[in-house]
Amino acid sequence: MxxxxxxxxxxxxxxxxxxxxxxxxxxxxxxxxxxxxxxxxxxxxxxxxxxxxxxxxxxxxxxxxxxxxxxxxxxxxxxxxxxxxxxxxxRRWLEERTCEGPWAQAVERSALALKLLVFAPSGAVAAAATSSLPETLGGERNFDYRFSWIRDSAFALDAFLALGCSPEARAYFWWLMHATQLTHPRLRVLYRLDGGARAPEWTLPLAGYRGSAPARVGNAAVGQLQLDTYGELLQTAWLYATATGHLDADVARRLAGLADFVCRTWRRKDAGIWEVRSQPRHFTQSKMMCWVALDRAVRLAGQGLIPHRHAERWRSEMQALRDFVETRCFSERQNSYVRFPGSVELDASLLLGLLHGYADPDQPRLRGTVEAVRRELGHGPFVRRYTGEDGLSGTEGAFLACSFWLVECLARCGHVDEAAGLLDQLVALANDVGLYSEEIEPDTGEFLGNMPQGLSHLALISAACALHQQDRR
Incomplete structure (x- = not known):
């Protein structure tokens, strides 16, 4: 050494x-x-x-x-x-987990990975343990993932609750409330594990992993506008409130303030869930998640958990969001929602419209989107994130979380056997200790990107739990 x-x-x-x-x-x-x-x-x-x-x-x-x-x-x-x-x-911690079903071992290994990514002093969950492992060998898509992303929050809290990790769920939720309070009402895309909001990106004078430069510290995405984060945060709060039956009064006021902020802001272009470094656009998934944010705010207000004085405005803007998505973001020719209005590009993040409840699984347009994503972005069991440019040169591998999202969407749409077969293929891709990276090279099966990647494991847990529930019906 x-x-x-x-x-x-x-x-x-x-x-x-x-x-x-x-x-x-x-x-x-x-x-x-x-x-x-x-x-x-x-x-x-x-x-x-x-x-x-x-x-x-x-x-x-x-x-x-x-x-x-x-x-x-x-x-x-x-x-x-x-x-x-x-x-x-x-071993004692794992024995206390509630993992059932035919993929219980894979869920257990993912639970261990998730626990490993918890920063104990604060309760934050790191997106990954590494920085600058490339999404393509020799390429420039090398980023620092040693932060906690709002994007991952709903999946993280849902996984903690499903696995019986109440202490971790509480710690994570309160870290999230503390971190976002410091930037209220604007959400940062990511926060440091101590809750700080600064993460300036700079380049190291190093060759990078296997010659893949640049090697980066910090992440410039911290300064982007990503509207989907408001839906993720309100969904997280909804899950927490449903599990506990209450919200702190100050937290309740801030959540209502976030809903008001969405009403004022959703018409802006943003960088989208994938943090593109090209020009901002009206990304469809961002608008869907703004709808989810307001829907969860309305539900929380209806249960008396957050102030309700602006609930009528929230409902009105929900309808405006619905009109925007349904009239401008759907392609009849492709029978699918598209990446942004006027495009023919697809985006696997549109699967989250189904997973986070923008519409029910029997809604024809969402079902058509699931099929289009599988058809256009699929490569065997793998799913790429999107088509079209993103401001960076080169290509990337298939995004493993998207493959697990597809499993869950298929299961929720009633295609249980297809979903189970796909999940079997994906579970077999784990390394010798059950870990997954961010991406994978479809032709070789080589892991790409940072590792272990929290979102990959969170998506596996969510897919396995959803499929197990469908199988028991």
Whole structure:
């Protein structure tokens, strides 16, 4: 290993302390402790070594890190005890989950991935654990996903509730309310895991994964207008209120304020759910989710959970949104909703119109959209996000969450056998520990993009639960 700090800017001078290799760098320090793992080779820049394992043998290597604290070398007994405690805690947590049905094991692995992405100090759920893993090898579509996206919020809370993760659901919801309070009534596309709203994007002087530059820190999408986020947040609040039966008074007022903001803002163009870096447009899915936002606000007001004084305006704007989508965003020739008015492009995010209740599964236009997405964007079990330009060069892989959304849409439309077959194919694509990346190369099956990708696992959980429920009817 060649330790570097500050995203590669700081190269520590490696040495030894009490025989242990250490890499100090200002307020930070790294040590590599090992037992029965051979003798480490240490130079001024590297720590390396090799050893042979045989059946029944046991070796242990521990990377010990300190930030503004003394660098403490643990004993082997301490490391073994921590490892055992960690394994026991994770097994106990998994035993408490409610995973049923033929895909229970895949759901369990996805639950573990979701739990791993939780930032314990705040309750936030990171979109992924990595930055700048490319969506195409050698391409520029390399982004930092170590933030929490509003886009993922409804799926995250729904998954926590379905899995019996009440503490995680409460922590996540209150983190979400805290973070969005700081920017009210405007929602940021994403927030830092500590709830902060700043995430300026900058490029690192690194070659990138397998030569895929640029390597980025931060995400410029934070400053975009994405109207779909208001639907996701109000849907999240609806799920939480339905599960708990109440909302805090201050939260209730802010949710009503968000609905008012949607009424004032939905006619604007935006960057859409996929955060395109081309010119803003009137993305159909964004308008659908604005309708969902106002629908959930009306429902919450009807139950006395948020102030209702502007409910009539919410209903009026819901109808205006419905008229916009139905008169301008549907193609008779394709029998499908399109990516934006006047286009012939398709977008797999339109599947969320069905999943989030813009219309019922028996609505012919939504059913036609499901078929069009499968026909035009499908490639075997894979689904690409959209057709058309997005302001970036090159191509990308198939987006795994979209494939799981298609499974759930097929199940809700009554095509249970087709949905089950597709889910079987997708579950078989997981790696050896049940993890999924953001995307996949359809021709080779190679994972692309950041990993593990929370949205991929959230979509798997949602699809498996929906299909299991349909199967039991």
């Amino acid at each position: 060649t330790p570097r700090f500050g995203y590669g800017k700081i190269a520590p001078r490696i040495g030894r302390r009490a025989g242990v290799p250490i890499a100090p760098a200002g307020a930070d320090a790294l040590a590599v402790c090992s037992w029965e793992a051979g003798a480490p080779d240490v130079t001024e820049e590297t720590i390396s070594g090799g050893f042979e394992m045989r059946p029944g043998s046991r070796a242990l290597i521990a990377g010990c890190f300190a930030h503004q604290d003394p660098l403490v070398f643990p004993t082997r007994a301490e490391c073994e005890a921590r490892l055992e405690h960690t394994c026991t805690a994770w």
